[in-house]
Amino acid sequence: xxxxxxxxxxxxxxxxxxxxTDGVTLDIGPGELHAVxxxxxxxxxxxINQISGLLAPTAGTISFNGIDVTGLPVDKRxxxxxxxxxxxxxxxxxxxxxxxxxxxxxxxGQTSYRFFGRADRERAVNDAAGAALAEVGLAERGQTLxxxxxxxxxxxxxxxxxxAMQPKLLLLDEPMAGTGREESARLVDVLKRLKGxxxxxxxxxDMTAVFALADRISVLTYGRILANGTPDAVRxxxxxxxxxxxxxxx
Amino acid sequence: MTxxxxxxxxxxxxxxxxxxxxxxxxxxxxxxxxxxxxxxxESYVLGLFTRVMVFAVAALALDFICGYGGLVSFGHAAFVxxxxxxxxxxxxxxxxxxxxxxxxxMLTSAIFAYLTGTVCLRTKSVYFIMITLAFGQMAYFIxxxxxxxxxxxxxxxxxxxTLLGFPILQNDRAFYYFVLFSLFVVYFVFRVIVYxxxxxxxxxxxxxxxxxxxxxxxxxxxxRVGYVISGAVGGLSGFLLANATEFVSxxxxxxxxxxxxxxxxxxxxxxxxxGAIIGAAAYLxxxxxxxxxxxxxxxxxxxxxxxxxxxxxxxxxxxADRIRGKLGxx
Numbered sequence: 001x002x003x004x005x006x007x008x009x010x011x012x013x014x015x016x017x018x019x020x021t022d023g024v025t026l027d028i029g030p031g032e033l034h035a036v037x038x039x040x041x042x043x044x045x046x047x048i049n050q051i052s053g054l055l056a057p058t059a060g061t062i063s064f065n066g067i068d069v070t071g072l073p074v075d076k077r078x079x080x081x082x083x084x085x086x087x088x089x090x091x092x093x094x095x096x097x098x099x100x101x102x103x104x105x106x107x108x109g110q111t112s113y114r115f116f117g118r119a120d121r122e123r124a125v126n127d128a129a130g131a132a133l134a135e136v137g138l139a140e141r142g143q144t145l146x147x148x149x150x151x152x153x154x155x156x157x158x159x160x161x162x163x164a165m166q167p168k169l170l171l172l173d174e175p176m177a178g179t180g181r182e183e184s185a186r187l188v189d190v191l192k193r194l195k196g197x198x199x200x201x202x203x204x205x206d207m208t209a210v211f212a213l214a215d216r217i218s219v220l221t222y223g224r225i226l227a228n229g230t231p232d233a234v235r236x237x238x239x240x241x242x243x244x245x246x247x248x249x250x
Numbered sequence: 251m252t253x254x255x256x257x258x259x260x261x262x263x264x265x266x267x268x269x270x271x272x273x274x275x276x277x278x279x280x281x282x283x284x285x286x287x288x289x290x291x292e293s294y295v296l297g298l299f300t301r302v303m304v305f306a307v308a309a310l311a312l313d314f315i316c317g318y319g320g321l322v323s324f325g326h327a328a329f330v331x332x333x334x335x336x337x338x339x340x341x342x343x344x345x346x347x348x349x350x351x352x353x354x355x356m357l358t359s360a361i362f363a364y365l366t367g368t369v370c371l372r373t374k375s376v377y378f379i380m381i382t383l384a385f386g387q388m389a390y391f392i393x394x395x396x397x398x399x400x401x402x403x404x405x406x407x408x409x410x411x412t413l414l415g416f417p418i419l420q421n422d423r424a425f426y427y428f429v430l431f432s433l434f435v436v437y438f439v440f441r442v443i444v445y446x447x448x449x450x451x452x453x454x455x456x457x458x459x460x461x462x463x464x465x466x467x468x469x470x471x472x473x474r475v476g477y478v479i480s481g482a483v484g485g486l487s488g489f490l491l492a493n494a495t496e497f498v499s500x501x502x503x504x505x506x507x508x509x510x511x512x513x514x515x516x517x518x519x520x521x522x523x524x525g526a527i528i529g530a531a532a533y534l535x536x537x538x539x540x541x542x543x544x545x546x547x548x549x550x551x552x553x554x555x556x557x558x559x560x561x562x563x564x565x566x567x568x569x570a571d572r573i574r575g576k577l578g579x580x
Contacts, residue, residue: 052464078466090464092457103454106447107466113475114447122447165465 003066004029005169005199006051011060013046013223020046021057022223028169028199033191035202035210038220039244044203045087047220048173051201052084053077065168078107081168085158087177087203091146097157098142101129104164132164133157136190152183159190169199176206188212211235219244273437273524280430284423296422297494298538302531303429304490307436309514309526311483314440316512317521318449319476320456321371324379324508325386329359329481331393331503333488338405338498348411348419355489356482362389363481367474386508393500404499407492419493429490433527436483440523443479452476517558519565528566 004027013021020043028034036044049055051062053074061070069077091100099120105128106112106119119125133139136156141149146157155175162170175191176184188209194200195213204210210217210231217234219226221244227237234240280303287295308330315321333355340351366385373381394402410419419425443449454462455469462469492498501507510533518529536554540547562569 054460054464073468074460074463075466075468078464084464086461090458090461092454092461094457095454099450103450103462104465106450112447112451112467112472115443115449116446118445119447119450120445161465 002030007063009061012058014058020223031196032215033195033200033213035214035217036220042220043223048171052171083162083165083167084171085162085175087173089154091157093147096143097146098129100146101132101160101164104161105129132160136160152179167198172202174204276527284426296426300426300429300494302534303433304494306527306530307433308484308487309511309530310436311480312511313515313526315476315480318444318453322379323382325382326511327507328386328389328503329484330488332359332362333485334492334498334502337489337492338407339399341407346409346412348413351411352489356485359485360478360482363478367477371470371473390500390503393503407496410493517565519567525565525567
């Protein structure tokens, strides 16, 4: 059996009296695409924030590739190979699309404490960044300022940045949020192509996308995992239908 | 505030051509000033433009962290003052060699920047402004309490710094070109840094620090390095100021001075570097002209600054751009 890439062990998070994560235990194997679904307020984004390091859990441990990262800051986790995208697009608005991705390439390469030599003329970095842009269909938009991209293109740019990091695990926080049907389908295609190259944890409301992509699904309600299994098993689970999927499956 | 301030800066890739021409003009004019001055009140003109360049060095230091790093420091005069005091204190003990006092001035300011930056950079936006102001005032009061070195009255620098033992900086013209050379080096170094790998991370941290952290950058450490560089250049400006005025005083560190530096970079155009030079020149020359007309010159200067900030977003450079744009359309 292969060791899991990510292991959440009895994770708890309280905001004062409010319990947002309530004993979550979860494994993600190499190359696995694991979807976390659940109603609004179930604690999905909070879970992602704890894994990526933006929030500290109240109790429990997070181990990544066998290393306990529970106390590590965000940038150290990223260096270990943990990438994430944001529910609300989070790019550098006044950097070009290419430069946004180039920064991700630069981050995993040699030191960035270099004070001379034009960063924007580094061939190897630009080529790698260009390749990542091409993978998400933004090859033509490299020189456009991120602020001037359409919403769907920004979502794709987030993916390109994550891909360029060459992560071991990618946390995707509603990558389709706010996109139209067509754009959403395009992003699903991109994710299908990326699948298997690294592990992914996908939080998404778009059930068509989730069932098209996921190897395994965990259903989160009130901060607790209600069910966990293959898409077919989850789809058939009466608890899940009652709590969440109900009407959507008609 | 950080947001609106930073909004006027442009990506370096889009300004390369124009920047080259503009900076060439600026430095050419500055290099020719002594020749023009020979026809008029020479020492007055030389003194005035030396002062402009000294403050331009300090404004460049501020523009680097403020315009490119998004860190609005309201205590930058402290670095200038510390650099000046390094010259004054060493001078009081008979050490006047540039090769000693210049590194001492920059190193002391850099250490102060490292220590205060370690605290300041944990905060953001308006809290950052307030805490840099607090550290600036702290330096101001400490300087005022140095009874051995003149206390509130400050101390006189009896001899300008020597260069390799030679008193060539005694000559106003030589000193002018020494300051111009310093300004050029500072401008050039900042220009290179802004385009470099480090500069890219530093600029990125202004745009979106959370995103930078999730890419794997330790934002705090990058910002602290930028802050220390800026502080060291502030110290250089202080070294030049002490030699230009041949006097050192706590007033160099007052919050009004820090405010003037902020006004200078806003006036010239934030996050452009050459804007810092233009802003320093505009500020000091307008001040000089108005104070020649009336003793109550601040009554005119104040509203003038308000008008410029209101109607010339992007500073004087931005204004020039828009006028050119209008003419182009007609």
